[in-house]
Amino acid sequence: MLAVLVRWGLRLLASLVGACLALAFPAVNAWWWAWVGLVPLLLLLARAGSFREAAWRSWFAAGGFFVTLHHWVLPYLGVFSVAAAGVVGLVWVPFGLAAHGLLRRASPARVLVAMLVLPSVWVTAEALRSWKHLGGAWGLLGLSQWTAQPVLAVAALGGVWLLSFLLVAVNTGVAAALVPGAVLRTRLAGGGAAVALAAAAVGYGMLRPEPVVTGDMRVAGVQTGIVPGPEQRIAAHLRLTRELAGLDHDVIVWGQSSVGLDPAQRPDVDRRLRRAAAEAGSDLLVNVDARNPSGQVTKSTYQYTGEGIVATYAKQRLAPFGEYIPLRPLLGWIADYTGAPEQDRSAGDRLTTLDVSGTKVSPLISYESTFPDMRRGLARLGADITIVQGSLTTFHGSWAHSQQAGFEAVRAVESGRPAVLVELDGTSAAFDARGRMLAWVPPGYRGTFVVDVPLSREETPYVRLGDWVPVMSGAIVVTAVLFLLRGRRPGFLRGRRPG
Structure with a gap:
């Protein structure tokens, strides 16, 4: 009984951690919290004990995050608000599984892999849920940095996606430095890489020349x-x-x-x-x-x-359920229970x-x-x-x-x-x-x-290259999944001894 209470208590704690991360966004605008706000969740995932429990904790955390960040839309959803919160919480589950797998037995090599794979999983999930029929790019972690000069300059290189990638990577490094049982070289690898990434972002923003005013x-x-x-x-x-x-x-x-x-x-x-x-x-x-x-x-x-x-x-781009109902012949009845429009707006094409x-x-x-x-x-x-x-x-x-x-x-x-x-x-x-x-x-x-x-x-690298960060992230995620499916994990990922 005590074990069950502890398990559910930690899940609720994960939900609170997710809710607190939402404070990095407007209107609270504690942008600095985005740099470390995922650390408590990563530690909870690392010590989850099983992949199943890691999935539960990440799901609860996502629910806390999205319900807090988008609490203003819940009355609009009416009776569907609970179901919507449950479904949207699933987007963090792959991140939770990956975090548990990579951080539960920390070593310098695993930490560096985690700082590449975990941001990739996060950005891939953000890109997928930003599809126009799913509500657009609300709540992307990188958007929390909109007032954070000069870090915001990173968006010129890879868009909001690169900001999200950077923030998750820094959080992962800090978490690795705090994982219980990790030896000094592991802590130094995580903490040092996190500091180096943050310094590189600030340095780029400070050294970037001003645009020519026309x-x-x-x-x-x-x-x-x-x-x-x-x-x-x-x-x-x-x-x-x-x-x-x-x-x-x-x-x-x-x-x-x-x-x-x-x-x-x-x-x-x-x-x-x-x-x-x-x-x-x-x-x-x-x-x-x-x-x-x-x-x-x-x-x-x-x-x-x-x-x-x-x-x-x-x-x-029309707002789903605000300006049209997707699959109206099947879902049109939703208008009777929400504020969805009775008639779909027509979309432009250019x-x-x-x-x-x-x-x-x-x-x-x-x-x-x-x-x-x-x-x-x-x-x-x-x-x-x-x-x-x-x-x-x-x-x-x-x-x-x-x-x-x-x-x-x-x-x-x-x-x-x-x-x-x-x-x-x-x-x-x-x-x-x-x-x-x-x-x-x-x-x-x-x-x-x-x-x-x-x-x-100014033709920014992001304008020239497009969404290269989500593409790269997707490729990293696919590569990692293929390694797992084939059972050909590199040696530093197979070790059982904490390092």
Whole structure:
């Protein structure tokens, strides 16, 4: 009986460790904890006693992490929240099994292998769960470093994936230095490698030259908050836009779903938007979320001038269960128990850039800001700046606001392009190409803001090489699995004596 209580107590402790790791992310933003927050879990996994127990502990830890980090989505899931937490917890089980196998009998060689294999397992799992139909790249460990200058510069080399790889490797080295029973040379190998990796990351960020500034763009944002009714929402945006007249901006941006009426079917709305752009003296980017004559609903960016619509962009990546229901013929009944939409939005099919006063502006819409590949694709199209139109009215007042805003710092460094996020309701923000904050507008703010954004074009290694870190990680994981399946483990992995 005592053994059972101890076992379950340690599983609950693993859950607490996972929950504490979530504090490294916004809104708590204890970014430094990501460098050591996995160490207690790795020690629990190393001393699990069996692979089965390691699986249990990693599952409990993942549940604690995801429930804490994404607690704001649980009410939205309704009766499915418990099931969702259980399923998402499975993504850490392979990591738990690998950690137990590599750290239970620590030696210098095994530690170095663990510092290569465990980050690979972690990044592979992150890449797989970032598939657009599974909710996107929320909660990736590397995103916790969005304010950690100069470590954030590592994202320019391999994206958020390399940041995650680095953090897990450092945690593994520190854990190896603390594993009970390990001899001095094992502790030195783990601790020394961890310090060397952290120092290399900081050194790269400090020595990286500043980008060449090619100009600047003055961006004005309109943040109305939640305004019920499409007519009232448009009126609120127009009223605030009039306040921006004469402020010498290049573009005015409204948030996602700011226009709930189709201008093609409402000439009066079209005229009001044209007039607003003309009176403001700059281009106007609005976001139309309305049913068109064919009955489809598409979330689209409309670029208005005083002459009318110049260009449009239709949202490509739709939020599952937020903007569409996957496999609706089978899962459509979920809408009766959650806030899922009654009608699926229609998706666009291409990235685009908008010409705003000679500057190439790349538009993205809300959920799309979570995907590094889209930002990389826009950089390859020659974009000078990314402007994201967002809206988090469903998760008003939650951690989701600062988490989405934090994405933009990492995306800016990955792509080598500045980024601006304008929320209808949420945290609006702007960052330069190095991820330095230029503006931070809290979710409770109602009004306008103007930010001067320095422009720079830099082809980062991540833009050139793409997702090489997940590919490399997957190859390492496959190689490790093949060794295990064939029973051809290297000698340093077969030894039983602690070292």
